[in-house]
Amino acid sequence: MRILFLHSNFPAQFRHLAVALAQNSNHKVVFGTTRKEGALPGVYKAIYTPSREAHPQTHHYVRSLEGAVLQGQAVYRLADQLKAQSFIPDVVYAHSGWGPSLFIKDIFPKAKLLCYFEWFYHAHGSDADFDPSEPLTADDEARIRIKNAPILIDLYSCDRGLAPTYWQRQQFPPEYHNKIKVHHDGVDTQFFQPQPGAKLFLPRINLDLREVPEIVTYVARGMEPYRGFPQLIETVALLQKRRPQCHVVIVGENRVAYGRTLPDGKTYKDVMLEKVPLDLNRVHFTGLLPYPEYLQVLQASSVHLYLTRPFVLSWSMLEALSAGCLVVASNTAPVTEMIQDGINGLLVDFFDTQAICDRIEYALDNPTQMVSIRHQARETILERYDLAQLLPQHLQWIQEITEQ
Structure with a gap:
């Protein structure tokens, strides 16, 4: 399998997954990111850089959308480079929201697109209006609604998605829930374990x-x-x-x-x-x-x-x-x-x-x-939430989608 991970903040949620896939010589793992620091064993890191930031004079409702389009454009150019190097992914697995996956179905139409859906924005009923001392304005409500634009494109374009908790999936439009599996990244319980009497x-x-x-x-x-x-x-x-x-x-x-x-x-x-x-x-x-x-x-x-x-x-x-x-x-x-x-x-x-x-x-x-x-x-x-249990299940999920 050839898999391309996309996340601006390398390696984020894909750390354990990318390493596990790279350990198999039958897989070729590439990680597209804007972050130059860091490395993972067996993972080829490909840097993409947006041509510019969203313009400060862009209407503030759509500034985040412009930023996402610029990210998607940079990934498109990276994908062109990967194609020139004969890397055509079977699977693209991207974090949705910042825009890297916006044009994947155009540049790699045969690839399965998987999206990690972490958050869907609402003006009311979750984070934005939680603090009564920070009332929302009409501008806030409009800006928050538009922040979902790149996520909605991903919901439409992706073959399957994943959310880490049931409540986070519930934030997404109900008509897309059948596309989104609830599966946490997992915790390395061998590393994060108690040590009674530990001193700092x-x-x-x-x-x-x-x-x-x-x-x-x-x-x-x-x-x-x-x-x-x-x-x-x-x-x-x-x-x-x-x-x-x-x-x-x-x-x-x-x-x-x-x-x-x-x-x-x-x-x-x-x-x-x-x-x-x-x-x-x-x-x-x-x-x-x-x-x-x-x-x-x-x-x-x-x-x-x-x-x-x-x-x-x-x-x-x-x-x-x-x-x-x-x-x-x-x-x-x-x-x-x-x-x-x-x-x-x-x-x-x-x-x-x-x-x-x-x-x-x-x-x-x-x-x-x-x-x-x-x-x-x-x-x-x-x-x-044990990584030892959840990681094999996550890998199996990817494999099953690839074979469909």
């Missing part, structure tokens, strides 16, 4: 918390309202008043990965630290961490906090469950697809920082009672 010591960044009795952890790609960063900081302020020995470790970059940036150039970290006084000797911002260090953070965690608007689910939440963390999470979709309150984690109101603090304190004060919840957290991942 990361000499590379001079972080030594081996003598600290209580460590609350938080992980997100960025520091933004979508992942509850403001609520985190307000919760930390409450915790610090009550628990003088508690330290908080925050993993992620000081940027916005999802949602709006602030208009004055400040980051949400800047704003929240100006607004909320904290003892920064007990708050540790690590930046992004290599996987082994990230794992150490999870394994040493006393309580792991995960907050999200109703939106795309983070890998980090499932990885924390797999590592046996005591996860306190927002009572939002699709978190509730994985976590049952009091069974394999603790659920809280996204906006109620007092309640979040109370739940964290309850977990810290009752470690013996939390043992069974930690155990069930890992069992949930082993039973339903």
Whole structure:
């Protein structure tokens, strides 16, 4: 089989899949991406570069669509180069939304097009209108509707699609559900496993918390309202008043990965630290961490906090469950697809920082009672989201579609 993966942020959801396919000498695996960094064994990486960015004078409703068309155009040119090198894929597997798959059926009409459908936008009922302090305007509603244009083209063009959770599939138009299989990427449970009694010591960044009795952890790609960063900081302020020995470790970059940036150039970290006084000797911002260090953070965690608007689910939440963390999470979709309150984690109101603090304190004060919840957290991942089970099923799904 010859397969072309397309994702601007290499390797993203296709990491394990691409490596597994490349291990078979009967397969030729090419990965088209804009990201120059990184490599995967046996995978040929092909860089595509849009000719320009969306023009700032383009109507703001369609700026994201113009960006998607530019991505699709760049992939079309890459595909022409691959054809000149005699690479004609049997399968193209693309992440839908940013545009790389828009013209695949034109350049490779005989290839099966598979799409990873992560999100379908709605102005109401999910992420966009979740925070009552951020009411939507008519412009917002129109812009959000148009963001679905490249995704709708993919829904029409693709042979089959995949969504990681049932709730995420439910966001897509019902008439396309028969095209979309629910199948999570999977969690490497051999890597993300508990280590009872683990201590946190990361000499590379001079972080030594081996003598600290209580460590609350938080992980997100960025520091933004979508992942509850403001609520985190307000919760930390409450915790610090009550628990003088508690330290908080925050993993992620000081940027916005999802949602709006602030208009004055400040980051949400800047704003929240100006607004909320904290003892920064007990708050540790690590930046992004290599996987082994990230794992150490999870394994040493006393309580792991995960907050999200109703939106795309983070890998980090499932990885924390797999590592046996005591996860306190927002009572939002699709978190509730994985976590049952009091069974394999603790659920809280996204906006109620007092309640979040109370739940964290309850977990810290009752470690013996939390043992069974930690155990069930890992069992949930082993039973339903283990990469060792899901990866072969994913490969079989691709093979079956190729043979149709």
